[in-house]
């Protein structure tokens with residue numbers, strides 16, 4: 001499956017169309033990136049009103065970005081107060097390639113999702129890890145489709161790491177490739 005990103009972007013608003021093909025189902029998502037704007041911005045609710053899905057993205061290495069989420073969530077709910085339906089909302093913890101620098105605890109993320117009925121996902125925009133999956137899950141929620149485990153796993157990016165057996169006490173030395181093992185890290 002391939003997402004194609006098209007359309008123009010402006011300084012503050014990026015509008016892209018993502019097209020995913022899943023089995024026999026074609027899904028086109030029109031995505032508005034409204035990050036970088038102040039929460040009180042005049043035009044903001046115009047983009048949010050009527051949205052079917054919202055991705056609330058924060059940086060797992062930046063606690064402040066998590067603290068801002070409550071305000072953003074309230075703003076999304078308020079903007080859609082008069083809409084027939086509220087959008088499906090995902091909480092996206094970004095930068096999982098920097099897991100060792102995480103400052104926002106996993107439990108905090110999960111609690112926020114449970115308390116507010118959000119889809120929970122962790123991604124790395126840098127490596128692409130689970131980025132496709134986060135759009136796929138939100139689209140499925142909007143369409144009322146339940147993804148099965150196999151579909152979810154298929155959309156996850158698998159990072160292959162090579163394990164090398166260093167001899168005890170002698171420190172790292174170059175190994176013959178046929179002595180190494182391949183493992184998969186998800």
Ligand SMILES: Nc1nc2c(ncn2[C@@H]2O[C@H](COP(=O)(O)OP(=O)(O)OP(=O)(O)O)[C@@H](O)[C@H]2O)c(=O)[nH]1
Nearest residue numbers: 034035036037094095096097098123124125126127
């Ligand atoms: N390591 C790592 N860096 C990332 C990741 N995503 C974004 N960055 C970096 O974080 C910085 C901010 O990224 P932006 O895409 O500008 O973040 P943003 O929140 O969209 O910014 P605004 O839309 O301007 O608010 C840049 O230096 C990116 O390269 C990620 O998954 N991993």
